[in-house]
Amino acid sequence: MAEIPADPLRIIERFGPHLSAMTGARLSTSVEPDRLVKTHCCFCGQQCGIQLKVRDNEVIGFEPWEEFPFNRGMLCPKGVKRYLQGSHPDRLTTALRRDPSSASGFSSLPYGEAIIRVANEIARIQQTHGPGAIGVLGGASLTTEKTYLLGKFARVCLKTPFIDYNGRLCMVSAGAANKKAFGIDRTTNPWSDMVGTDVIWVAGSNVAECSPITTNYIWQAREQGAKIIVQDPRITPAARTCDLYLPVKPGRDAALFAGVLQIMIERDWLDHAFIDAHTVGFDQVAAYCSEWTLPRTAEVTGVPQRALMLAAEWWGTAKTSFLFHARGIEHHSNGVQNSLGTINLVLASGRIGKPKSGYGTIVGQANGQGGREHGQKCDQLPGWRDISNPEHRQYIAGVWGIDEQELPGPGVDAYELFRKIDRGEIKGLLSICFNPKVSLPDNAFVTRCLEKLEFYAAIDFFLNDTAWHADVVLPGSLHEEDEGTVTQVEGRIIKVNKAVDCPGDAREDWRIIQDIAHAIGRPHGFTFTEPREIFEELRVASKGGVADYSGVTYEKITQQLGVFWPCYSEDPRTGVAIADHPGTPRLFEAGSYNPVARGSGPFYFPDGRARFNVADYRPPVDDASDEYPIYLTTGRVVSQFLSGTQTRRIGPLVKQYPEPRIEMHPRLAAKLGITDGEWATAETRRGTITLKAQVVTTIRPDTIFIPYHWAGRKSANQLTVAAQDPISKIPQYKVCGCRVRKADGPPDYDAVLEPQQ
């Protein structure tokens, strides 16, 4: 393993026992722990290994876990401070019911009563309006066991088709593109393959702030000579250390990929042997790209011609390479096309499924990968099966012990589910691990919908901003209070281990879901006594699916420090049992097999070939215009996480970035008469926000950036547009037209935000 380079940006902390003091965390307290528990960070999809120090049923600190191969002891600031959540005074320890007579708006009620209330309300609404009058929203921070159980609960217990999850806002464009091109949706290589590669292209990811440990691999590769290309409207921390920066205008990525591929075609920087032997559809893609001349591509994307040429040359002539993308190209109303554009570049180069060469979409949420595989998506059954496919339905109905006819059909995406609430079609909602009031676009609409519900129950360990609208809140479990599996960014299934018991009346999430099923009077299939039992059923349910986990056991995960799926219990070509399949760290290697191709080639289609797809450019919905001349883009900062429910409660993280700012270029600021730290108002067709300006030279002068981790008047999603990709249904968070002006002073942050009619 290469030496770890110094981290000039301090996004990563590396600890030996002697370095503990660096973190300011309680590493070497005078209180000795009773035990150390090896587990994983609860935040992002890297799922770094960490050891929690436990004393008297409390997590009191952490130790590095040097042996875990992915992060080898390193953590980012969030991982370092995550243990502070458990002892936070806001941690829910009882069930709550909405109570206008109480000062807080809520009062406690016994857990059993809360469950009965939830069950009665669900039954009442379903008796009057039918099973589909209840919607369920899940989350990709949940363990895979919980996501599996939730999908089963919606279909088998509630009999509603209307379940979806917050990964709809995150990974679905990449997932849909991967399925279209490869027939499987997983990163292709372990990250250790990156070290020693020639070129790494990062498209639309603030990788240093959002995926710090991945960035460490990129920097190791750079130390060994790799050229780094970054494509982003902002000169992100990773872009500051890259070799070629492509300052793309928000929403123009498909054009950029088509233009670069066109140069590769013109110069014949292609792997013809690979294209001929392993792909279909190249000619249609080449015909489309011929429209993307160099001058036109530069004009549309805002990237200089010489930079496009250089990108094509480096990519086209490399011997080994990686291409990564994240939400910067995916959070668009043509997010699937953007992702397909990157895949076309990879397939044209032939560099996939090989040591030192691969492709991946960087997973966001803790279980962004596992949480999108086993049935909490509206169109999906476990094992990445399709809820509309008769064979798949038959198989899963068999595992669940029900008649295939009883399984509901496909539901709708998470935003459409709110539109159904708005139209009065869905009258009751159960949500777990999702905070849509902060995280969905145009969120005044979401608030209005929440107030229309006849009944709303939320399961969380904090009273998040959405749960403030709930009739009943059930106290769920923190990561360290339960066990289960999670699949991290590389496709490695890992095991989260329990460190402490749930406090007070709080329960493990899977128990809560089962308790509701029992109280509704449909306990069949919801009698698991521990997560391991759920996992054992999931193994069977996933068997023969694209996401085959059937050969994975808790023991294998612990022994191997993770298992890469697919991991078979049977050879998909012959059906012969495999005693101990080790898993599949690298996809698509020569000779690899899968249940779809059955040995005819490495890709997951009957002919074993990957698909080129025409990835056509479409301008964004609500693009910049005369009226709204600036591009607004939104995203993240290193110290905050998602809707901020968890990280806005951790003091040291708040201190690092206390409030959102409007990032703008000095030239734009000068034009508007705004200086750094002054109040500025950004306005779109949906709403306005007033925040302090942060004047930086690291952003395009035609673009502003606002991080979205805050609620109410500080929420960036007051401004964003609810346009969605037609295939993946991901919202277009990364661009819309906006105007900015100097503000007189701070807004009244405490004013109640009224839903806009």
Ligand SMILES: Nc1nc2c(c(=O)[nH]1)N[C@H]1C(S)=C(S)[C@@H](COP(=O)(O)OP(=O)(O)OC[C@H]3O[C@@H](n4cnc5c(=O)[nH]c(N)nc54)[C@H](O)[C@@H]3O)O[C@H]1N2
């Ligand atoms: N600190 C921190 N880390 C996180 C998270 C967090 O909330 N905080 N969340 C996790 C999750 S769930 C996710 S999904 C990931 C997200 O990880 P990323 O996708 O890396 O993060 P974002 O900030 O959403 O956006 C990435 C970049 O896209 C750029 N961008 C904006 N518009 C465009 C465009 O049109 N084209 C291109 N090429 N780039 C554009 C932005 O400038 C930004 O730098 O991070 C994970 N890690």
Ligand SMILES: Nc1nc2c(c(=O)[nH]1)N[C@H]1C(S)=C(S)[C@@H](COP(=O)(O)OP(=O)(O)OC[C@H]3O[C@@H](n4cnc5c(=O)[nH]c(N)nc54)[C@H](O)[C@@H]3O)O[C@H]1N2
């Ligand atoms: N403008 C804008 N909006 C965005 C984005 C953007 O870039 N720009 N990014 C989008 C993306 S990529 C994402 S992933 C979404 C995320 O959006 P959300 O999913 O709404 O954000 P979270 O903060 O993860 O909310 C999850 C809730 O789950 C709870 N939770 C976490 N773990 C558990 C658990 O194990 N059990 C239980 N019971 N509860 C748990 C947390 O306390 C929190 O209240 O936001 C999206 N919204």
Ligand code: SF4
């Ligand atoms: S937030 Fe992500 S990168 Fe940071 S320690 Fe946790 S898992 Fe690792």
Ligand SMILES: [Mo]
């Ligand atoms: Mo995400």
